[in-house]
Amino acid sequence: MGKKTTFNISKSENFSEWYSEILQKAEVTDIRYGVKGFVVIRPWGARIIDKMYRLYESAFQRTGHDPAIFPTVIPEENFKKESSHVKGFSPEVFWLEQKGDEDKVALRPTSETAFYQMYNLWIRSWRDLPYKMYQKANIFRYETKATRPLIRSREFLWLESHNAFATKKDAEAQVLEDIRMTEAVMHDIFGVPFLPMKRPQWDKFPGAEYTIGSDSILPDGKIIQQPSTHLISQHFSEAFDVKYVDKNEKERLVWQTCYGPAVSRILASVIAIHGDDNGLVIPYAIAPSQVAIVPILKGEDKGDKKVIEFAEKLAEDLFKENITTSLDLSDKRPGEKFFHWEMKGVPFRIEIGGREIESGELPLFIRDTKEKISVKVDGIAETIKNLGAEYDVRLIAKADEFFSDKIADCKTKEEIKKALDGKKIARFSFCSAEERGADCAAFVEKELQARVMGTRGDKKEKASGKCLFCGKKAGVVVYAGKSY
RNA sequence: GGGGCCAUGGUCUAGCCUGGUAUGAUUCGAGGUUUGGGACUUCGCGACCGCAGUUCAAAUCUGCGUGGCCCCA
Numbered sequence: 302m303g304k305k306t307t308f309n310i311s312k313s314e315n316f317s318e319w320y321s322e323i324l325q326k327a328e329v330t331d332i333r334y335g336v337k338g339f340v341v342i343r344p345w346g347a348r349i350i351d352k353m354y355r356l357y358e359s360a361f362q363r364t365g366h367d368p369a370i371f372p373t374v375i376p377e378e379n380f381k382k383e384s385s386h387v388k389g390f391s392p393e394v395f396w397l398e399q400k401g402d403e404d405k406v407a408l409r410p411t412s413e414t415a416f417y418q419m420y421n422l423w424i425r426s427w428r429d430l431p432y433k434m435y436q437k438a439n440i441f442r443y444e445t446k447a448t449r450p451l452i453r454s455r456e457f458l459w460l461e462s463h464n465a466f467a468t469k470k471d472a473e474a475q476v477l478e479d480i481r482m483t484e485a486v487m488h489d490i491f492g493v494p495f496l497p498m499k500r501p502q503w504d505k506f507p508g509a510e511y512t513i514g515s516d517s518i519l520p521d522g523k524i525i526q527q528p529s530t531h532l533i534s535q536h537f538s539e540a541f542d543v544k545y546v547d548k549n550e551k552e553r554l555v556w557q558t559c560y561g562p563a564v565s566r567i568l569a570s571v572i573a574i575h576g577d578d579n580g581l582v583i584p585y586a587i588a589p590s591q592v593a594i595v596p597i598l599k600g601e602d603k604g605d606k607k608v609i610e611f612a613e614k615l616a617e618d619l620f621k622e623n624i625t626t627s628l629d630l631s632d633k634r635p636g637e638k639f640f641h642w643e644m645k646g647v648p649f650r651i652e653i654g655g656r657e658i659e660s661g662e663l664p665l666f667i668r669d670t671k672e673k674i675s676v677k678v679d680g681i682a683e684t685i686k687n688l689g690a691e692y693d694v695r696l697i698a699k700a701d702e703f704f705s706d707k708i709a710d711c712k713t714k715e716e717i718k719k720a721l722d723g724k725k726i727a728r729f730s731f732c733s734a735e736e737r738g739a740d741c742a743a744f745v746e747k748e749l750q751a752r753v754m755g756t757r758g759d760k761k762e763k764a765s766g767k768c769l770f771c772g773k774k775a776g777v778v779v780y781a782g783k784s785y
Numbered sequence: 786g787g788g789g790c791c792a793u794g795g796u797c798u799a800g801c802c803u804g805g806u807a808u809g810a811u812u813c814g815a816g817g818u819u820u821g822g823g824a825c826u827u828c829g830c831g832a833c834c835g836c837a838g839u840u841c842a843a844a845u846c847u848g849c850g851u852g853g854c855c856c857c858a
Contacts, residue, residue, distance in 0.1 A: 317855085318854090321854085333795095333853095635820065636823050641823090654821065747858080750858080
């Protein structure tokens, strides 16, 4: 076996460089486009993203959301209607100057102010509610901090839902449904573990009553915010005058929520969490190619034609069963092909030579465990599907294990520091997640270079003792970590 | 928000201090020998980030711009 490794850098030793290198080597992205914060997503990455979108969209539709496609630009007037929203987003908006007297327009940094203008027209009666709609969109934010491909780009790919309800209770139930959707898709399919964190008041979405973000962690111990859901209550319905007539013929403002999973950023987590020093490891459910077929060729005169025919038929049969394959007929040597498809993160590899045609047994290599087993040609599609399901269960379990180990309970500042230095998330008692806790949070940032992520959004955790920073009675249990 | 480092064929890299024909590997294309875990070989294509300045002469020195990476807040 060759001594060469695929990467110069190991993921555990230097995640940052490993990440840059894997994106390039596996042809996921290309950073040479030449505009800061904008990257090209190459076919291998685009195919993963395509599958992720399909799965996420089907989850939206199953939960009663309708698709829509809104313009990329937002009129300046709309954008400015909700005051805290303007204030929060203004610094990162790309503005487009138009010709002549036409008003300037914003490249959407999020689309509340696009949707709600129309909701004002579309929502008339209690019969229209709940009103649940989503779109697949490119979003533009002028990030000033260091940009990283997929992790923090100035243009990213996401889905955003904007929902309207008759009551606050209904809206709050939607927030919980959003968290369940994150669990069902991002965790249960893509294998990205997270904590639903209710953001402190000083860190909520501009225009929201409260925000629940899904925080995941990368191998370097840094927190990455994944989908967030927001109860925006009536802040926008007031600004955009989105009203309905209730059963008693009274006009009422709707209660609203919004939710935004960034698919391109989730891909960053997928790559970071599952990948290893041999390259990508992609869950079976979203792998661009689920099986690589490598024919072992020995020369025209030694039956290559039969081997190729056999391999082509196998690819065809698997295709009919909705299993995507890559049949590698290039003239590289087998060993090189093996390494190539491993690096690309294809879950399974099948080798086919004269021996296999004789025996009807195919060697099947499994990417994550790197073991080679033997499978029968008969019923192979079924076998692969079963192995694929097991494959994903294994990846998710491994990711969960990695994640569960990352939360450290801390009783002193020193313990918090130790947790953070050990690339972990610190959990500790804290005075308050309301505005009055902001000073202590600023202290955490300054002294520990960490961000208070918030309190659990899915359950209550009981605080005890005093806040470690101001000494007042602790009211909440918060989580803090180094942030991207 | 502040600071540092860097930019040479597709990729990685030598040369830069001390200005004068740009090094090597890999990739890519063509051929041959090969093919059950990264083969070998011959030939070929291909580069000094942009603009300005200094100079007889700039990859090399200076300034500005653009892009990338890292550290700190």
